[in-house]
Amino acid sequence: xxxxxxxxxxxxxxxxxxxxxxxxVLFTLIDPxxxxxxxxxxxxxxPSAYTVGxxxxxxxxxxxxxxxxxxxxxxxxxxxxxxxRSRR
Amino acid sequence: xxxxxxxxxxxxxYQSQKKIYAKSVVGRFANLRVFMVxxxxxxxxxxxxxxxxxRQAVLFDLNARKFYIFDWVFWPQDVLYLTYLxxxxxxxxxxxxxxxxxxxxxxxxPQTVYTEIFMWIEEKFEGDRAARIxxxxxxxxxxxLWRKGGKHFFWVLIGLWTGFTFVGYFTPIHTLMNxxxxxxxxxxxxxxxxxYAFATWGNAGFMREQVCKYMCPYARFQSVMFDRDTMIVTYxxxxxxxxxxxxxxxxxxxxxxxxxxxxxxCSLCVQxxxxxxxxxxxLQYECIGCSACIDVCDTVMDKxxxxxxxxxxxxxxxLEKSWGAAxxxxxxxxxxxxxxxxxLVALVGGLTASLVLRNPLKVDVIRDQRVMAREVEGRYIxxxxxxxxxxxxxxxxxxxxxxxGLPDAQINRGGLIAADSASTAASSVAVRIPVDTVKxxxxxxxxxxxxxxxxxxxxxxxxxFLVPR
Numbered sequence: 001x002x003x004x005x006x007x008x009x010x011x012x013x014x015x016x017x018x019x020x021x022x023x024x025v026l027f028t029l030i031d032p033x034x035x036x037x038x039x040x041x042x043x044x045x046x047p048s049a050y051t052v053g054x055x056x057x058x059x060x061x062x063x064x065x066x067x068x069x070x071x072x073x074x075x076x077x078x079x080x081x082x083x084x085r086s087r088r
Numbered sequence: 089x090x091x092x093x094x095x096x097x098x099x100x101x102y103q104s105q106k107k108i109y110a111k112s113v114v115g116r117f118a119n120l121r122v123f124m125v126x127x128x129x130x131x132x133x134x135x136x137x138x139x140x141x142x143r144q145a146v147l148f149d150l151n152a153r154k155f156y157i158f159d160w161v162f163w164p165q166d167v168l169y170l171t172y173l174x175x176x177x178x179x180x181x182x183x184x185x186x187x188x189x190x191x192x193x194x195x196x197x198p199q200t201v202y203t204e205i206f207m208w209i210e211e212k213f214e215g216d217r218a219a220r221i222x223x224x225x226x227x228x229x230x231x232x233l234w235r236k237g238g239k240h241f242f243w244v245l246i247g248l249w250t251g252f253t254f255v256g257y258f259t260p261i262h263t264l265m266n267x268x269x270x271x272x273x274x275x276x277x278x279x280x281x282x283x284y285a286f287a288t289w290g291n292a293g294f295m296r297e298q299v300c301k302y303m304c305p306y307a308r309f310q311s312v313m314f315d316r317d318t319m320i321v322t323y324x325x326x327x328x329x330x331x332x333x334x335x336x337x338x339x340x341x342x343x344x345x346x347x348x349x350x351x352x353x354c355s356l357c358v359q360x361x362x363x364x365x366x367x368x369x370x371l372q373y374e375c376i377g378c379s380a381c382i383d384v385c386d387t388v389m390d391k392x393x394x395x396x397x398x399x400x401x402x403x404x405x406x407l408e409k410s411w412g413a414a415x416x417x418x419x420x421x422x423x424x425x426x427x428x429x430x431x432l433v434a435l436v437g438g439l440t441a442s443l444v445l446r447n448p449l450k451v452d453v454i455r456d457q458r459v460m461a462r463e464v465e466g467r468y469i470x471x472x473x474x475x476x477x478x479x480x481x482x483x484x485x486x487x488x489x490x491x492x493g494l495p496d497a498q499i500n501r502g503g504l505i506a507a508d509s510a511s512t513a514a515s516s517v518a519v520r521i522p523v524d525t526v527k528x529x530x531x532x533x534x535x536x537x538x539x540x541x542x543x544x545x546x547x548x549x550x551x552x553f554l555v556p557r
Contacts, residue, residue: 013299024170031164046153047274048276050276
């Protein structure tokens, strides 16, 4: 299956929104300064935790979306996916 | 992928994309959009600089984990308000979309607004549609370099300013400006300024309608919110067809005899469309409701001395049944709209009430686990509690702690807690009762924490008092 720019857009953008939401919820509930990693405080500032957290979440969501597209897109090739230009 | 004939062909699940050169347009709706560009951007770029209570009016201070919005200071504990706000926004979108279609897309969406700004710059440097197409096909020259370079210079400048403003909502913008001028921005500030600038430059400069067509979820689920009485940009097929060219002198009254409708097939409506569709094919999901085709068609109708509105805002029902404006308005108030509206009013009312009645004091009582109940001075049973006080008001306050629930309970120490403006304070509170006044076991007591300055600000928290055997 070919990945073109539009499909990357379709993966990156929803994953971006999802990661932003997940980042906000996660760090609202958990103050990064209280996080212990392997028994020690990693000593990172809040802004860096928010930023790194965001990108980690984004990558995870991109991976999930790409996998979905890859699994479903192959089966749906020439099927549903090409009918997105449906007219009302 | 190159084929045998040497043509470039992109194999895609979507249609292959060609660059869209949207012709600029003037008219009522274009003016409205320009107004909206100024209005929304005055808010976005301006609000970050607005002072309030000696600080930035709107500041999402991630470092201190506090959100300042005018008179309110929100803490992570207030996350419910954020959820509430998202629900209100979603309902507002349902309501507006069901009634008036994609007005958000056409006038207020940042994608539209920044694309509008970037296209304006593009036109200043590269000229109108025909000139831009020619320039893109021309080989590189000093002229092309200057035009493209100048365009990108201003695109990048606006992108950076946008990124700077964006970060200015998370770091106090005056501090950030000083940091920028002394090249002392922190690593994450620098990163986000450039990341946001890059996204603005890419989205408004290059992606443009692709974002609406392929990336925007709203474009895909809007059909759920549409019905046959939703206002949309429509082409009046009955009036326009059969389309075709004609002399300008052709008598508008005698069109029937020429076997022609009002559409002169000038294709301007296609040329101005930012998503490159032909509105005459009916409602399409790519249509962002920007009304550029309405504006341009009206100018053509004026030139031909035909009545305006061959392309106009209307509803599917109105087109089919030839309703006038009054009938359209009547059908606007259908049950769906009224229900959306009622829910929206209830939600906004609830949110407002809850914000107005918000208690600027929160108290958390934790029994001290290390010091369980103990006997002191041979005469008292003492329990220790840790009281965390959150003063969300923007002034320093002193809180008096009182206890009740047991007849002779009194606070031995820690009964006065001072908290700075918008900050927390903790106190170890020791509660004593005389020995043998109550039987062993656990007893419910209440702490009342009350502001010294304003008696109306108080919180009562329940906890237990342990009496050992």
